[in-house]
Amino acid sequence: MSSQAFSIRYLGRESKLDYKLYEEVASGEKIESRKEMQKLLRHVEDQLYDGVVVMDIDRLGRGENKDWALIKDTFLNSETVIITPNKIYDLEIDNDDVSFDFMSIFARIEYKMIKRRMKQGKEAGAKKGMWTNGKPPFPYYYDKNTRSVLVDETKRPIYRAIVEKYLNGTNLGHIAIWLTDNKIPTPYNIKPDGKNKGWSNITVQRLLASEIHLGYITYGKIRSKRGQVELVPEEERIKVMGTHEKLKTPEEHEVIMERLLKNRMLNPNSRSNIFPLSGLLYCEKCGSRMRFRVGENKKQGQYWSALCYHQYKDGSKCEQRGKVMDADFFNALYDRIIHVDPNILREIELHGSRYNDTQAIIEVKEQELKKAEAGAGQAA
Numbered sequence: 001m002s003s004q005a006f007s008i009r010y011l012g013r014e015s016k017l018d019y020k021l022y023e024e025v026a027s028g029e030k031i032e033s034r035k036e037m038q039k040l041l042r043h044v045e046d047q048l049y050d051g052v053v054v055m056d057i058d059r060l061g062r063g064e065n066k067d068w069a070l071i072k073d074t075f076l077n078s079e080t081v082i083i084t085p086n087k088i089y090d091l092e093i094d095n096d097d098v099s100f101d102f103m104s105i106f107a108r109i110e111y112k113m114i115k116r117r118m119k120q121g122k123e124a125g126a127k128k129g130m131w132t133n134g135k136p137p138f139p140y141y142y143d144k145n146t147r148s149v150l151v152d153e154t155k156r157p158i159y160r161a162i163v164e165k166y167l168n169g170t171n172l173g174h175i176a177i178w179l180t181d182n183k184i185p186t187p188y189n190i191k192p193d194g195k196n197k198g199w200s201n202i203t204v205q206r207l208l209a210s211e212i213h214l215g216y217i218t219y220g221k222i223r224s225k226r227g228q229v230e231l232v233p234e235e236e237r238i239k240v241m242g243t244h245e246k247l248k249t250p251e252e253h254e255v256i257m258e259r260l261l262k263n264r265m266l267n268p269n270s271r272s273n274i275f276p277l278s279g280l281l282y283c284e285k286c287g288s289r290m291r292f293r294v295g296e297n298k299k300q301g302q303y304w305s306a307l308c309y310h311q312y313k314d315g316s317k318c319e320q321r322g323k324v325m326d327a328d329f330f331n332a333l334y335d336r337i338i339h340v341d342p343n344i345l346r347e348i349e350l351h352g353s354r355y356n357d358t359q360a361i362i363e364v365k366e367q368e369l370k371k372a373e374a375g376a377g378q379a380a
């Protein structure tokens with residue numbers, strides 16, 4: 001039991017109050033990942049308690065403005081007080097309301113400072129050529145003991161075969177088929193249900209184009225801004241020579257990049273028949289990728305709808321209903337049913353112009369989001 005929980009139990013016993021303990025095991029940033037917090041808020045909303053005891057106001061929330069607003073609303077509407085060892089906050093009383101706001105702002109600033117320090121630590125590590133990016137690409141692995149990136153000897157010949165096949169004229173598709181046929185586990189393409197769906201052209205392409213195999217470490221390709229994932233412009237990224245083993249020469253890399261570029265120019269529209277949001281929408285209820293279907297009726301003419309076909313292990317179907325992708329749908333997109341997969345953003349980066357539509361949509365939505373947040377106060 002944590003010392004927090006111990007103190008709370010002590011408070012509960014001494015005050016001879018009936019109480020229930022909520023202890024978060026996970027330490028997620030947002031309320032959506034904090035199961036106990038969600039439960040507590042539901043119970044507060046249902047007016048199960050007169051008050052909630054916390055050691056400190058900052059234990060309630062983390063960095064998110066949205067979360068603090070939700071916490072405050074819940075306590076205010078249910079007329080539940082917040083009890084800390086120093087003070088009882090009754091949000092219906094003006095003074096308490098103001099001090100709650102102050103405390104929550106401090107909590108947010110503190111959280112941001114912790115996050116910034118962690119980021120600075122990562123950047124400093126990256127500048128020294130240390131690996132800070134989580135799982136390295138095929139055929140490397142991260143060795144915890146030596147804290148370094150090493151080559152998996154069983155995968156090394158496979159990686160080299162990919163490079164040599166491509167240099168010798170085998171196309172991406174044939175390399176992908178060769179890898180899948182030889183039952184080589186894929187580095188990226190794991191579906192939400194944990195099944196491996198085999199190698200794709202994109203996976204092979206991403207592997208071939210990677211600068212990590214040239215010996216580089218890049219840091220800060222993607223950042224999260226106001227809860228949205230976005231790409232960092234090339235010039236703002238940190239790129240240094242790492243200490244891991246190089247697996248291709250700069251000459252090989254140059255030939256690879258030239259051929260990839262040529263292929264792109266030869267087949268500019270090879271994927272243009274795919275709906276621009278393909279792979280970007282995930283079901284809110286089950287987390288599966290949404291699929292798209294084109295429909296037609298007299299009133300609307302042709303329209304797209306997004307559907308979830310997910311089936312749970314027990315055979316029951318996901319209860320997500322199809323959504324017609326009209327103007328309202330797009331307006332609600334970023335708030336409601338999606339998150340942007342960082343892998344997809346990498347693909348967008350690789351494909352550039354091919355995904356212009358998608359990028360345009362993302363940009364428009366980001367602008368709207370910025371406007372909306374400017375209206376809602378300072379951003380987290």
Ligand SMILES: [Zn+2]
Pocket residue numbers: 283284285286287288308309310318319320
């Ligand atoms: Zn679903």
